[in-house]
Amino acid sequence: MAKLPVSADEIIKVFGPHKHYPEKGAVRVNIQNPDEIVKTHCCFCGLQCGIKLKKKNNKVVGFEPWKEFPFNEGRLCPKGVQRYMQDNHPDRLLSPYKRVEGKGFVPIEWDEAYDAVIKEIRRIQDTYGKNAFAMLSGVSLSNEKSYMVGKFARVALKTANLDYNGRLCMVSAGAGNKKSFGMDRSSNSWADLAHAEVIIVTGANVSECFPVLTYKIWEARDNGAKVIVIDPREIPLARTADLHLPLRPGTDSALTNTMLKVMIDNDWLDHDFIDNHTSGFEEAAEAVKECTLEWGEKVTGVPADLIYKAAEMWGKAKTSFLMHARGIEHHSKGVMNVCSCINLVLATGRIGKPYCGYGTITGQGNGQGGREHGHKCDQLPGNRDIENPEHRKFVADVWGIKEEDLPGKGLSAYEIIEAINRGEIKGLLSICFNPLVSLPNNNNVREALEKLEFYAGIDFFLSETLRHADIILAGSLQEEEEGTTTSAEGRVIRIHAVVDPPGKAKKDSEILMELARRLGEGDKFNYANSEETFNELRVASRGSAADYYGISYERIEKNLGVFWPCPSEDHPGTPRLWEDKKFNTPDKRAHFNPTPYRNPMEMPDEEYPVILTTGRVVSQYLSGSQTRRIGKLVDLYPEPLLELHPKMASQYGIQQNDLVKVSTRRGTGLFPANIVETIREDTVFLPYHWGGVNSANQLTNDALDPVSKIPEFKACACKLENTGRQKSKDSAELAILSRDIQY
């Protein structure tokens, strides 16, 4: 029998009506006499800006800029200045809950909650095998918690099926980086941007998603840099760029391949670097042989002269930086796209030198550290390979277990959902992940949640996914536990506990440790504090491709962060990688990878003639479970709007704010139209931060990249129908009020 989500009425009875905090129009008071001001970091994006949080009576009551922190120097974006609204929020989960049919969620004591979880883990694993109980995790978690989750799943749960939300985010970049460099990190601290002659930003809406990085790029412009933006939309950064290439979604490697061909034809190459420090150039060159400017224009929709100009600017520069984000990575060929960008960098040899670099802009708060410490389905701490016998032995020794007891490679995030739907996985524990909103083709996710025999989740808010839970474990915010994160630059920084979790909520790590104890593995999870966990992580990462061994809490504090790799306590850390041109591959050379072009898995056709791409807006964060509760952020952008070009709008007779029905082969949604001139005429864009009827992920394609297993969020085919109805004045309000109860 399908296990339906707890109903809206039942939720309101127990939790009260959903509230925004602060309420609409409320004035925020900046407390002037806090008990304490604590230096820590923003919990949202991968830039991890420094921030000072004000504390009074064990509550976070405000913030101040932290001007001395070297990356952001006090700057914060709209989300950063509202982040502190969360710990006091009326929606906080203040105790564990269990689902009782007919009543909804009922608050219970921790002992009962733990017992219920352990009983179900045992039952399911005894009946169906260890791997029938899966775990999903997320990288808003600190390094310490990420490491602990990886160890918990393998040592306490003993399941192979652990994966994380970075599977939707950083994995194409990670796989491309490893293939090309043998290491997965931005090549330089972004201080090097300031004097780069040319900067390419591709598939990254920097001004909305990494707002504080904008000023670094503008600083470079002030110093004379030329900026090239590659994006189907004229994003804010493109409006201040020297060149904007508005390509058709899903055609990135056609564009970069054509640029490489132009560079080869004009000999804008660094032969010395290619010959002495790389391998695979011939194969990569062979793969772009047919990529003429005419072909490039036809496939990408970007005029040939613009492609030529970009290749010339990039090819002739002496210093340069190439940055990309999910726009090129969220594709069924995301890894190829990443490799094709790296090929442009390697062809010019501009890496491992001052003002020359390459980097993927990490998405989630700890998207960098979290992808190194072992909660990916194929990975052990230190970015070690779970299938490599030496790596397994090393980590098993650190954990005090036998190598043969360490599970092998498990399923990736979306594959776990598919396995639940096939009846192979029966139980799930999640922490820090809201897959019902964030996974593609999410009607499949709903079906999986309804099918699970048991589901428990650790969160501080009742997310859409958690409405399907049998047990809810009330966890902690970033500022409720000591720890570290690693910023997009590769800088390991200190997160400070400002307050204790409110009510009966507990620290995430405490919950995991107690579950481990009750599973009989308590002796392996006996950490007195986060520093002890970090010190074990250091040892587990020693000698690896993500070596933290030399980094201590004390050193981070003293230096305002340490860049890994840092193999020993007297090592200064590594802001700029590969200055000695010794890459981390077995032959110490950087690898070109051939990147032959192919189309996205779903192309527009007669039935579904329009390209749909999805992404973000500045005021909302990820699945929105955190930011849709903060009144000031909701005011900025209350509901998802369908961005479309005036020409497309007139073709369908669509006016501003008309409700448009958008359908794909997977689902249908209704979205008010936002007619803008800043998008390609053949493409529409939807932000994905909402669930239920407003969810963009009802529509998206669940085709996965064969290597990274990232979904194709950025290109699928859709059709539009004008409903002829205008969005009513109340529809936004209604959408907000019914935010959690939309389906």
Ligand SMILES: Nc1nc2c(c(=O)[nH]1)N[C@H]1C(S)=C(S)[C@@H](COP(=O)(O)OP(=O)(O)OC[C@H]3O[C@@H](n4cnc5c(=O)[nH]c(N)nc54)[C@H](O)[C@@H]3O)O[C@H]1N2
């Ligand atoms: N405000 C805000 N900031 C965030 C987040 C958030 O949710 N909200 N999330 C954080 C996280 S986890 C992440 S991963 C990052 C994401 O940061 P970004 O990757 O910058 O954000 P997106 O909006 O997903 O996509 C970026 C751009 O890709 C473009 N695009 C779409 N299709 C293509 C294509 O085929 N090729 C190219 N070249 N471009 C394409 C879109 O038009 C969009 O402007 O942001 C982080 N910062």
Ligand SMILES: Nc1nc2c(c(=O)[nH]1)N[C@H]1C(S)=C(S)[C@@H](COP(=O)(O)OP(=O)(O)OC[C@H]3O[C@@H](n4cnc5c(=O)[nH]c(N)nc54)[C@H](O)[C@@H]3O)O[C@H]1N2
């Ligand atoms: N269509 C479309 N879909 C996308 C994308 C896209 O561009 N288009 N982008 C994808 C990307 S890049 C990403 S990263 C994913 C993100 O997708 P998700 O990871 O599902 O999104 P989050 O909102 O981060 O969900 C995290 C949940 O964890 C909770 N949480 C946050 N911090 C903590 C913590 O410290 N402890 C605990 N216990 N819980 C915590 C939050 O309250 C929230 O409920 O979405 C992906 N989905």
Ligand code: SF4
């Ligand atoms: S740019 Fe990112 S880290 Fe900085 S304040 Fe905004 S969301 Fe937070």
Ligand SMILES: [Mo]
């Ligand atoms: Mo992400």
